[in-house]
Amino acid sequence: MSDDPAVAALLSEYPPEAQQLTLRVRKLLLRIIPDVHEQVYPNWRIISFRMGDEHKHQICWLAPQRLGVNLGFEQGAELPDPNGLLTGGAKQARNVHIRSARDVDVPKIASLVAAAIELHRGR
Secondary structure (H helix, E strand, O other): OOOOHHHHHHHOOOOHHHHHHHHHHHHHHHHHOOOOEEEEEOOOOEEEEEOOOOHHHEEEEEEEEOOEEEEEEOOHHHOOOOOOOOEOOOOOOEEEEEOOHHHOOHHHHHHHHHHHHHHHHOO
């Protein structure tokens, strides 16, 4: 389980496999986002990752699910996605559905996060 009590509380509602997968992706995001600020939103059931304190600085989020975790991008519709990882039909937001450890393709996820960081810096 997580050493962060807010993360642990959020994940306690999910099966162990989903908890482990969420923690694996969380560890990756904490490693690759510069000066990351993490915020848990229990009512939304997400963990937000930001490069600043305000919502407008959000790079991505994790939304645990019963069968895995979704990695979401607020401006996902604007991100290059040559590997076809992003799903969703919302006006802007897109998700990567991660259902097993096999879906955690570090280079591909890191590429999407890097693009989201660049998009954020350009705004």
